[in-house]
Amino acid sequence: MPRPREFEPDTVLNVAMLRFWERGYRATSIEDLVKATGVKPGSLYSAFPGGKHALFLKSLERYSKLVVPEKLGELEASGASVAEIRGYFDGLVRDLLSPEGRQGCLLVNTAIEKAAEDDGAAAVVRGHLARLERCMTHALENAARRGQVRASLDCPGSAKLLVATCQGLMVVGKANPDEALLRAIVDNAFAALG
Amino acid sequence: MPRPREFEPDTVLNVAMLRFWERGYRATSIEDLVKATGVKPGSLYSAFPGGKHALFLKSLERYSKLVVPEKLGELEASGASVAEIRGYFDGLVRDLLSPEGRQGCLLVNTAIEKAAEDDGAAAVVRGHLARLERCMTHALENAARRGQVRASLDCPGSAKLLVATCQGLMVVGKANPDEALLRAIVDNAFAALG
DNA sequence: GTTGTTCTTGAATGAGCGCTCATATATGTT
DNA sequence: AACATATATGAGCGCTCATTCAAGAACAAC
Numbered sequence A, B: 001m002p003r004p005r006e007f008e009p010d011t012v013l014n015v016a017m018l019r020f021w022e023r024g025y026r027a028t029s030i031e032d033l034v035k036a037t038g039v040k041p042g043s044l045y046s047a048f049p050g051g052k053h054a055l056f057l058k059s060l061e062r063y064s065k066l067v068v069p070e071k072l073g074e075l076e077a078s079g080a081s082v083a084e085i086r087g088y089f090d091g092l093v094r095d096l097l098s099p100e101g102r103q104g105c106l107l108v109n110t111a112i113e114k115a116a117e118d119d120g121a122a123a124v125v126r127g128h129l130a131r132l133e134r135c136m137t138h139a140l141e142n143a144a145r146r147g148q149v150r151a152s153l154d155c156p157g158s159a160k161l162l163v164a165t166c167q168g169l170m171v172v173g174k175a176n177p178d179e180a181l182l183r184a185i186v187d188n189a190f191a192a193l194g
Numbered sequence C: 001g002t003t004g005t006t007c008t009t010g011a012a013t014g015a016g017c018g019c020t021c022a023t024a025t026a027t028g029t030t
Numbered sequence D: 001a002a003c004a005t006a007t008a009t010g011a012g013c014g015c016t017c018a019t020t021c022a023a024g025a026a027c028a029a030c
Helices: A009-023 A030-037 A041-047 A051-076 A082-097 A106-113 A119-145 A155-175 A179-191 B009-023 B030-037 B041-047 B051-076 B082-097 B106-113 B119-145 B155-175 B179-191
Strands: none
Touching: A009 A030, A009 A041, A009 A051, A009 A106, A030 A041, A030 A051, A051 A082, A051 A106, A051 A119, A082 A119, A082 A155, A082 A179, A106 A119, A106 A155, A106 B106, A106 B155, A119 A155, A119 B155, A155 A179, A155 B106, A155 B119, A155 B155, A155 B179, A179 B155, B009 B030, B009 B041, B009 B051, B009 B106, B030 B041, B030 B051, B051 B082, B051 B106, B051 B119, B082 B119, B082 B155, B082 B179, B106 B119, B106 B155, B119 B155, B155 B179
16 A cells, blocks of 8 residues: 555665765765665655664675675685685785775775774674684685695684785775785785795 | 964874874864864964865874884884884784774875875875885895894785785774784784794 | 555755854064 | 054854655555
């Protein structure tokens, strides 16, 4: 009996995610989303109770579920090893050097912009970092078993370092998207495993 | 003959720097600075032509000149070696774990918040990263000469990696200020030099 | 066709934003 | 005292922000 909804909430959420990703939380206004989607403020607020902040948290979760797996690729597979870690880093570098990828990672940006003042956002970021660390640890353990890394390597510790390295890669890449610099960082990170 | 100025511009600049550091560019309003300093908008704008953005750039430069040298400490000395790099990293970890230091580094925060849209700010950030890289390279070369690192170490490349690592440390520390985690990152970064 | 329910609309709200300007004020010189 | 000059003041500019709400509109059930 009710009037049917004329827009797809997921479409709005997708636009919101992209805007938050590109410009950050504070720099993205509801007006932006209204213009980009054609959905008027009233409809937007009734579809997303909690307003802008709720929309932001949902965007973070959507990013985790849709974008992150795409970036991780085979690194999340159970057989992943050094090659898959390398593939992930190479993907990061490629993204940072491309015009569309300069925005970096929504979750890293959020860690800097909002983690200190927004526990909900910080929790999503921590979940992401933990997930990354899990992949890296698993891949390093596989590598150790196959003799692809030095025997003395502390796999869980090195995984934590690799996670930090890729966050750092994104900070450096954002200020200075220089291919030689980014490749040197990645190469030396891998040299340290051998 | 003119009426003398009743406030010290450097005091205002210092407050601005602290606010931008703690809360970021967008989240800091002129009204904030007016309240914090007692200096009224008109006086503020006449003392800092260019408004909020000029005040921000001046804050970045002030940070580079006053705060950064304090954090770098002996790492900028010509005799610096592995111990000084270690000292710098330990200082970062200490800061990230303390209530006052959770804001991280103004220049890293700026890299994420504004580098993509603000060339002036990005240039200051790049200058900072270059300075860090220079220190690290120099310290690693000293270390190599003293046999404190493995002979095969690529000093300039490892310096780039160390710079990225400390940026990553700050991202991780902001989302998850966990001592064991941060120490593990630092320990493994140094293990890789050995 | 009437009713009930949900959705859409877009003007309106009040607060806050960065910034300006006419006016008042404090000085050294004459 | 009167003046010239640089500063201080703070109300107020036009705008944007996130958010709300009363009114109209589209459907299914009856």
